[in-house]
Amino acid sequence: MQITYDQFKVATDAVKGQMDAACAKAGRAESEVSLLAVTKTHPVEAAHYAWRYGLRSVGENRVQEAAEKRPEGPDGLRWELIGHLQSNKAKLAAGLFDRVQSVDSEKLALALERGAALHGKTLAILLQVNAGNDPAKFGAEPAEAPRLLEFALSQSHLKVDGLMTIAPLSDDSAVAQRTFARLREIRDALAAQFGVPLHELSMGMSGDLALAIAEGSTQVRVGSALFGSRPAR
Numbered sequence: 762m763q764i765t766y767d768q769f770k771v772a773t774d775a776v777k778g779q780m781d782a783a784c785a786k787a788g789r790a791e792s793e794v795s796l797l798a799v800t801k802t803h804p805v806e807a808a809h810y811a812w813r814y815g816l817r818s819v820g821e822n823r824v825q826e827a828a829e830k831r832p833e834g835p836d837g838l839r840w841e842l843i844g845h846l847q848s849n850k851a852k853l854a855a856g857l858f859d860r861v862q863s864v865d866s867e868k869l870a871l872a873l874e875r876g877a878a879l880h881g882k883t884l885a886i887l888l889q890v891n892a893g894n895d896p897a898k899f900g901a902e903p904a905e906a907p908r909l910l911e912f913a914l915s916q917s918h919l920k921v922d923g924l925m926t927i928a929p930l931s932d933d934s935a936v937a938q939r940t941f942a943r944l945r946e947i948r949d950a951l952a953a954q955f956g957v958p959l960h961e962l963s964m965g966m967s968g969d970l971a972l973a974i975a976e977g978s979t980q981v982r983v984g985s986a987l988f989g990s991r992p993a994r
């Protein structure tokens with residue numbers, strides 16, 4: 762591990778401070794926004810740091826990496842998949858993760874449904890929506906979201922908690938702000954159309970978490986601001 766627990770604690774206190782300030786500014790309660798510690802590329806000690814601090818969930822973007830780390834991780838910690846998932850790994854992912862945030866097609870939703878059924882569990886999911894219309898990002902296009910939601914809601918082993926997005930890379934903070942506002946609008950429209958709460962809005966990372974909280978994020982996914990920069994891979 763590149764950093765000590767004490768260094769991690771200082772960094773995490775600072776991120777919490779940013780989150781709390783953003784909540785105060787937006788007139789929201791601090792309890793409305795959770796912090797997902799993104800442990801990808803870091804050794805399993807990162808998950809132990811998160812747990813010791815009091816965080817209860819971590820995010821990973823590769824199935825194989827999480828499969829190796831989770832058995833060595835703290836008991837009780839929730840593991841969430843935030844990276845792109847191929848249907849051929851859905852069976853493994855459905856058993857391994859407590860929630861999959863990157864569901865962006867009916868094909869993948871069906872593969873996860875079958876995997877969850879095999880494991881005898883109900884799998885929580887988020888639908889990833891490309892709310893920034895970024896050609897470089899995965900995620901269902903906003904126009905496809907109603908069909909994808911209708912399909913996911915009809916599956917008996919999936920539970921749709923809400924939506925996830927990643928803002929396009931840009932030097933202009935208005936781009937991220939618009940993306941987050943758009944995801945909230947899409948959520949509000951889908952919730953009304955289908956009569957489901959879709960409570961979770963997973964949006965915001967190290968560089969844009971305050972903007973996301975101002976636009977209604979209920980979960981920020983933070984890696985480098987907690988654990989330092991990741992090695993290239």
Ligand SMILES: *Cc1c(COP(=O)(O)O)cnc(C)c1O
Nearest residue numbers: 799822843966967982983984985
């Ligand atoms: C890596 C990653 C994050 C965390 O990014 P940081 O900039 O390190 O905070 C958040 N969300 C997703 C989907 C990621 O892949």
